[in-house]
Every structure is written in structure tokens, then in C-alpha cells.
Amino acid sequence: MRPLIGISCCVKPFGPSGMPNHAASDHYVRVVLGPVGGMPVLLPAAGEEVSRELLSRLDGLLLTGSRSNVCPVYYDGPNHAEGTPEDQARDSTTLPLIRAAVAAGVPLLAICRGFQELNVALGGSLDQRIQDMEGRMDHSTPSDQTIARVRTGKAHPVRVAAGSGLAQLWSGLDYDPAAVPVNSLHNQGVARAAPRLRPEAWAPDGTIEAASIDAAAGFALGVQWHPEYDWERDDLSRRIFDRFGEAAREFAQRRSPEETMRLSVAAE
């Protein structure tokens, strides 16, 4: 049996009437069916109660990227500039879900918005428009860029800390830890790192690009870039999903029926 991997959804308007739909990009479904080797389960942004109950049945949690932004009330930040997309249904689902997953040791991989959520869920804060900040780079990619290879192509290097979890995960691969090229599709980024967030990679302007969680009971990695766009041609991206899948399989094997019961009680 493949491990069950929960994929966080957004709520997005759909069709001529703008009907709210729960949605996650097909890239995440395909990466779970592909290198992760799991069974994807789309987690509706239906609030804490639903997601906690679902969590007790999951073997891994994939927190997806999205154009929307974590509402600043969750980190005591200033209001967003007008027109900045938010998704409070997603926030109210994922933030408690992340805390519950970390507490239960459910393997967790957080990508872009998901990485920002991870930081906020654990008590950190976000910068809202990095490109407007003195001495910082523009990490955004125009959303109207229709050429996929350009929109998701490598945009800047990141430096990976020696001995970090990420460096260990990539051991044996041929790469330069001082300059790993990554894509970049975000405006926001980690400002104050949460107490348990352990930064492991940085952009040239100091933006935190990857982090693990201190004393995590299981695999827990967040990346500000999008490995799901190029795992078919990029070994470093692929390795992230391979390891996440291994962690989920181990978690599933360790989980006895009693453990499943313990997790569901912990989720209450």
C-alpha cells in the first residue's frame, strides 16, 4: 500500500459565477504519484476540525505553493497592500494542521507558500514585498509569463549550509553548495524565523530559502522554491521528493492501529 500523502488545497473562484472551489495544482498530484510514490489525498481548506481528523490517517503532508498570501493577522504584520491575494479558508486550515503534524511527527514537505505557512504556524513572521526592501532582490516572476520554462526556470543561486539536513539529503549528488540554482515565484519571505525553524539555505540577499525544524520527530523540510516544476530533469529536486516518500513509507510502516488511535486522540 502506498503511503497517503495529504496535499493542501486553496479555495479559488471557478467558472463564470466565481463559485469557490478547493484546488491544488496538478504538479503536486503528479509528484506524489511519481517520485514520492504515495497516494495523493487533496485536503479541502475546510477548517481545523476536518483537517485534524484527516491528519490522523495521513503518512505525509505536502504544503503547496500558491499565489495567495498568509493573512498578516497570523503574525501581527501590517495589512497587505490592496489587491494582494489572501485565502483565509486555507490559512485557518493549514496553520493548525502544520502544528498538529509537527507534534505528531508526520513527515512534512512545505513549498513556497507552504514554507511561509510553516514559519507562521510555528511563530515566525513574513516580509510582504521583498522586492521593495532596501538591498533585497526581486524574487517574483510575473504571473502573466506564459512560457512555463521561463516562468519556472532557475532564477538565482542559493547557498546551502554545510552539514545541514539539506546538505545530507543531497549527499552523493554533484552540485556546488555555494550556488545551487533555484526557480523563484514569490513576493513574500521569512522575516523573523520561528523559534524552531532552522534555516539551511539562503539567497544572495539573505532571504531564507530552506529550513528544517529543530528536534522534529520526523522528516520536516521547507523550501521557498518549487522543486515540483523540474524533478524530471533536476536530480536535486527529485531527491527532495524521494526522501519525503521514504519518510512517509517509514512512517506508515511504524504506524500500528494503536498508533493511529494515539494520533487521532492527539488531534482532538
Ligand SMILES: N[C@@H](CCC(=O)NCCCC(=O)O)C(=O)O
Ligand atoms: N504568495 C506567496 C507565495 C508564493 C507562491 O507560493 N507562489 C507559487 C506560485 C505558483 C505559480 O505561479 O506557479 C508570495 O508571493 O510570496
